[in-house]
Amino acid sequence: MAPTSFRHAAAGGGGGRPAGCSGGLDAALCDDLLQEVFRLLPPAASPAVSLVSRRWLALLRVATSSLTLRLPASSDAPPAAATVAVLLSHYPYLSALTVVSTAVPAGDADSVLLAVAAAPCAARLSVLRLLPDSPVSPTALLAACPAVSSLTSLHLTAVRPLSFHWLAFLPCLKSFALVNSAASVDSDGSSSDDDDGQGEAAGALPLERLSLCGIRSSDRGLGWLWRRCGSLKWLQLRACDGTGDRPVSLAFAGCLAGLLALELRACRPVADRVLLLAADHCRTLTSLLVYDGGSSEALHRFIHQRGAGLHTLDLRLPLDLHNDHLHAIGAEQIHRGQAATHGLAALRLQSCVLITGDGLRSLAQTATGAGIEELALVSCDVVERETGLLTFLGQSMRRLRRIDLSYNETLSDKVIGAMLSSCRNLIDIRLRGCRGLTGGSLVSLLRHCGQSLEILDISRCPSIAVGNVELFAQRATRLNRMIIEESVMSEELKAIAQRKGLKVGSLAWEESF
Known part of the structure; x- marks a missing residue:
């Protein structure tokens, strides 16, 4: 076996694969049929299949379209690039590749990238995630781009010196994520006005999704990127204290006009400026997420100017969200004269300790509140403070179908039962970390929503007995996913899950990039 630890997921698709029955009458199954079988197997079965014979191993590799390589950090291991080159020579039909490595010497990330670009699958790759400890250089990216020009999604951990000019050579790239994880990222010498003389239309990038992490206000060259991102639909900034070239690049506003979704995670130094620019320029925005940063004034102005168009509002603002904001959310639809069916559908609040029951009740009584289909009050002590x-909320929000009350540790069975008596159309309920709940909550849930519920999260609820979980899984007619710890996975529950086609396991499924 290869020296690198790896896992792969078999998937179909891809043209030009071997056809016909290669083994003739001496083979029980022809190559094509075996590859179809491999395509239908779960990823966990791949290691066992590879041990059957050399023929099966070769066919499995040919049938594999998605692969993750985890390169060893051992000092006596072969060079990372050599290992990648050898492994990828066996997988000519990959369309998605992830390379993860730790303790990578400086410069090795470039070698790994160039090894990927030289692999037989390079021209077929549509998704590449390169996650080494060390940064990739713009020079290596420029050299690799012609070979991987079919990429539609690219994820890098760091680029040093910081430069984005190479993106112009990936004509199909729709999604780009950069986690600028290096402690110190050097400037590439570009100024905020460095636009190489090209017009915006000529230099436009096809990017629709962009995620940047760790961008500093002093980082140079971001203006080049912002001027070419006029097609963005989704923008995420994480742990950024600026948008480059100064606290807010003069070119940044140009990428906001067509945004549908904006996420600001832990960007307190720049959140206000971005929110104010979004209020002025984001005319099509339907989703806003702000976690850990942003003044109440900037958020209030945004809600006043753009709140009526929002479909999803997701906030984790312990010190910055007040009842005034909830009042503004409820008032915007009336102010704009829009029908309730086109207003806010999802409201997610986390750790918002300054809001009160009065604020939530006032929202629930408006046309906006009545139209909400998804409500999250995660670790919001107002749930525990305000009896009833x-x-x-259940009585007022008649369209409510999804509710998340995770990490309200003192939430009781009685409160859940009273709420559920008014929420009979729930399809998704999350009670993760509600340590005060017992099997009584599952009994209430079964009584009121047993015919409608599809997703249930009761992980980290130690007082709910295994027997209650088994009973619920058995009797909930439409349940298709249950999120619990492995320790609650009894043999009986596994049998029920297999019999009903029920997915049971940890929250790992819910994680996404």
């Missing part, structure tokens, strides 16, 4: 609040 959840029941009132």
Whole structure:
């Protein structure tokens, strides 16, 4: 076996694969049929299949379209690039590749990237995630781009010196993520006005999704990127204290006009400026997420100017969200004269300790509140402080189908039961970390929503007995996913899950890039 630890997921698709029955009458199954079988197997079965014979191993590799390589950090291991080159020579039909490595010497990330570009699958790759400890250089990216020009999604951990000019040579790239994880990222010498003389239309990038992490206000060359991102639909900034070239690049506003979704995660130094620019320029925005940063004034102005168009509002603002904001959300639809069916559908609040029951009740009584289909009150102590609040919300929000009350540790079975008596159309309920709940909550859930519920999260609820979980899984007619710890996975529950086609396991499924 190869010296590198790896896992792969078999998937179909891809042209030009071997056809016909290569083994003739001496083979029980022809190559094409075996490859179809491999395509239908779960990823966990691949290691066992590879041990059957050399023929099966070769066919499995040919049938594999998605692969993750985890390169060893051992000092006596072969060079990372050599290992990647050898492994990828066996997988000519990959369309998605992830390379993860730790303790990579400086410069090795470039070698790994160039090894990927030289692999037989390079021209077929549509998704590449390169996650070494050390940064990739713009020179290596420029050299690799012609070979991987079919990429539609690219994820890098760091680029040093910081430069984005190479993106112009990936004509199909729709999604780009950069986690600027290096402690110190050097400037590439570009100024905010460095636009190489090309017009915006001529230099436009096809990017629709962009995620940047760790961008500093002093980082140079971001203006080049912002001027070419006029097609963005989704923008995420994480742990950024600026947008480059100064606290907010003068070119940044140019990429906001067509945005549908904006996420600001832990960007307190720059969040206000971005929110104010979004209020002025994001005319098509339907989704806003702000975690850990942003003043109440900037958020209030954004809600006043753009709140009526929002479909999803997701906030984790312990010190910055007040009842005034909830009042503004409820008032915007009336102010704009829009029908309730086109207003806010999902409201997610986390650790918002300054809001009260009065604020939530006032929102629930508006046309906006009545139209909400998804409500999250995660680690919001107002749920525990205000007796009867959840029941009132359930009665007022008649379209509510999804609710997340995770990490409200003192939430009781009685409160859940009272709420559920008014929420009979739930398809998704999350109670993760509600340590005060027992099997009584599952009994109430079964009584009121047993015919409608599809997703249930009761992980980290130690007082819910295994027997209650088994009973619920058995009797909930539409349940298709249950999120629990492995320790609650009894043999009986596994048998029920297999019999009903129920997915049971950890929250790992819910994680996404």
